[in-house]
Amino acid sequence: MSIQSRLNSEDGELVITVEGRFDYSKHQDFRCSYKDQAIDGMLLVLDLSAAEYMDSSALGMMLLLKEHAEKSQARDLVIRRPSPAILKVLEVANFDKLIKIES
Amino acid sequence: MEPNVLSFLERPAKGVALVVDDTKINRTLLCRVLVQMGYDVLEAENGLVAVEMFAAQTVDIVFMDVMMPELDGFAATRQIKTLAGERFVPVLFVTSLNEVEALVSCIACGGDDILFKPVNQSVLKAKALGFERTRRLHNELAELHKQMQQDERMAQRVFSGMxxxxxxxxxxxxxxxxxxxxxxxxxxxxxxxxxxxxxxxxxxxxxxxxxxxxxxxxxxxxxxxxxxxxxxxxxxxxxxxxxxxxxxxxxxxxxxxxxxxxxxxxxxxxxxxxxxxxxxxxxxxxxxxxxxxxxxxxxxxxxxxxxxxxxxxxxxxxxxxxxxxxxxxxxxxxxxxxxxxxxxxxxxxxxxxxxxxxxxxxxxxxxxxxxxxxxxxxxxxITLSNDSPPPKHSEPEVFDLDDWQWQMTLQGRSLAKASPVSLMMPVLEELGIGETNSGLLAAVVSDLFSNALEHGLLELDSSVKQDELGFAHYYQLREQALNELTKAKIHIKLEFTKLPEPGFSVELSHNGKGFEPESLDEPGSGDLSGRGIQLVQALCSSVEYFDEGKRVVAQFRLDDHG
Missing domain, CATH: 3.60.40.10 (PPM-type phosphatase domain)
Incomplete structure (x- = not known):
């Protein structure tokens, strides 16, 4: 599957990895990757190192993830290793001020 | 013997022959024949003298007795062959020995052939001329080999640089x-x-x-x-x-x-x-x-x-x-x-x-x-050898291509099946557009496509996307509506031009209802929708709508993104 989530209880991290396209076609898989996980106190990591591109619907999905993280009292949400193209999209949308980005 | 065969033996030999024998009369007899054949001759009365002579001057062929004082024929041959190195100098044993073991030893110590005493003149001539031939081939081969190694070393130097x-x-x-x-x-x-x-x-x-x-x-x-x-x-x-x-x-x-x-x-x-x-x-x-x-x-x-x-x-x-x-x-x-x-x-x-x-x-x-x-x-x-970050050499992309165009039309249910972006990406890659530019173009095309499809053709209302459920609901509606399409069409044209500056013109048109692009207001920071056009505008140098929003043309400059 092109979206995977891996619970790392030792480090207290839930890592969601998106591969290939990150657009509307992923919305269901994306939601499934976190909605049934117990994440209170955990760090939510959205690993985009393998994502080819993202569009504005992916921005919407990120906002939903952020909302979910806040509701479920996750420790924090970070976006990890976006490609230069994805980083640019995040910056253009001012998401770098909304969500922490680890390059 | 046929006369034409014998004429082979009339060919003159060339070079220096070294005759090694402790019996003077044997040496004299053999030398006479060799001089007749055309050789210059040297004489040595034992193995030791032979080795010294061989080291001091150029010798082309050696006739070697077996039993001699000081140094016998086997030991002398070994030393001569070592001295000769890459050069092929035939050593012919001249012997009256006829035991298998002695004969094998003649070859084993490096000798090339055996002549039996008393020496038959024709056999001697034939063998000497035969070895002449072998010697020429050997030396030619050695020369070629040396040449090849030089070529290879030269090529290797050029190649390593490349x-x-x-x-x-x-x-x-x-x-x-x-x-x-x-x-x-x-x-x-x-x-x-x-x-x-x-x-x-x-x-x-x-x-x-x-x-x-x-x-x-x-x-x-x-x-x-x-x-x-x-x-x-x-x-x-x-x-x-x-x-x-x-x-x-x-x-x-x-x-x-x-x-x-x-x-x-x-x-x-x-x-x-x-x-x-x-x-x-x-x-x-x-x-x-x-x-x-x-x-x-x-x-x-x-x-x-x-x-x-x-x-x-x-x-x-x-x-x-x-x-x-x-x-x-x-x-x-x-x-x-x-x-x-x-x-x-x-x-x-x-x-x-x-x-x-x-x-x-x-x-x-x-x-x-x-x-x-x-x-x-x-x-x-894994640790860096020094902790300084690597240089950020961002080499500009080289656009050594002439202009090209890619276009496609999706109609009816093919709109539900195919993602134009997935189809476009391999084309960009094949034509050498780098990862960053491809990723940004993908975002532009994906959003223009979604807009045309969702608002122009499906007439969906983005305001449904208010929360998580709305978001899911919206895409459910999208899927349903897509399945009912038959006549709806979206045409996409991607045009690469090198001049005046390398860039793409992205054009999308559809045959649905127009929409007012201005009605897509700037979203608040928490809004789940309405970012598409804004994003496209930020990534492109210009975005223009025609025919009441049914056709959009966006200009994407490659140089802007490196």
């Missing part, structure tokens, strides 16, 4: 290639990507020598060029595979391991295509092996490229090696093997001499057995 990696990237790894011939069929390339990732490739072509090395030039070009231009490791491997598939004959291919090290995020990614396992190790213990998960490159046009990804720490090291290392054999045909290689990892704290240590262990094991295959080793300490 495939060289950047010194900065090379400084962060240790490697060695010991080739079985002047040219190596093993290659090591490394380069930094503009995002700071280090790419490392160890490749092993089928066979070794020149024929194996020749295909490494296109691989080097693709590897260095694409890495510097910011292509992902996966894209690079795909391109190398395609190129090798095109250029290599069917029986040739390249096994390789591609490594990506992101030192600022401590991630390691490895793709192994037909190489021995790559080892990640720490404190002398291998903690992870990356086994081959793909066939070697150049065999099949399309291959499945999956990198294994792991977190690493700065105490870890990576070792890559070609099969020539573990398969090197000693005199008893035993292979060096993994166990001995593993033992080398226990080098204590300082692993800076790991490769010399492995090479020493290999040399001790194999002793004098000649190397049968290229042996390469790459040792990558």
């Amino acid at each position: 495939i060289a990696s950047s010194p900065h990237a090379l400084a962060d790894i240790n490697f060695s290639i010991k080739s079985a011939a002047i040219f190596s069929g093993d290659v090591v390339f490394t380069e930094y990507s503009p995002n700071g990732d280090q790419h490392i490739l160890l490749g092993d072509f089928t066979g070794h020598g020149l024929q194996a090395a020749i295909a490494s030039t296109p691989v080097a070009e693709l590897f260095h060029g694409l890495t510097r231009r910011g292509f992902s490791a996966k894209q690079i491997i795909r391109r190398i595979n395609k190129r090798l598939h095109q250029v290599l004959p069917i029986h040739m291919f390249m096994a390789c391991t591609m490594v990506v090290i992101s030192r600022n995020t401590n991630m390691l990614r490895v793709f192994n295509a037909g190489m021995p396992d790559a080892w990640l190790f720490e404190n002398g213990q291998v903690s992870q092996r990356f086994a081959a998960e793909s066939i070697a490159l150049g065999i099949s046009r399309e291959i499945n490229i999956e990198f294994s990804q792991v977190s690493v720490n700065k105490l870890q090291h990576l070792l890559l090696f070609s099969d020539g290392v573990v398969e090197a054999v000693n005199e008893r045909e035993h292979a060096f093997g993994e166990e001995r290689l593993l033992a080398c990892l226990h080098g204590g704290e300082d692993l800076s001499n790991l490769i010399p240590a492995i090479e020493q262990s290999l040399a001790q094991f194999c002793e004098d057995v000649p190397q049968a295959d290229d042996q390469s080793l790459v040792h990558v300490p």
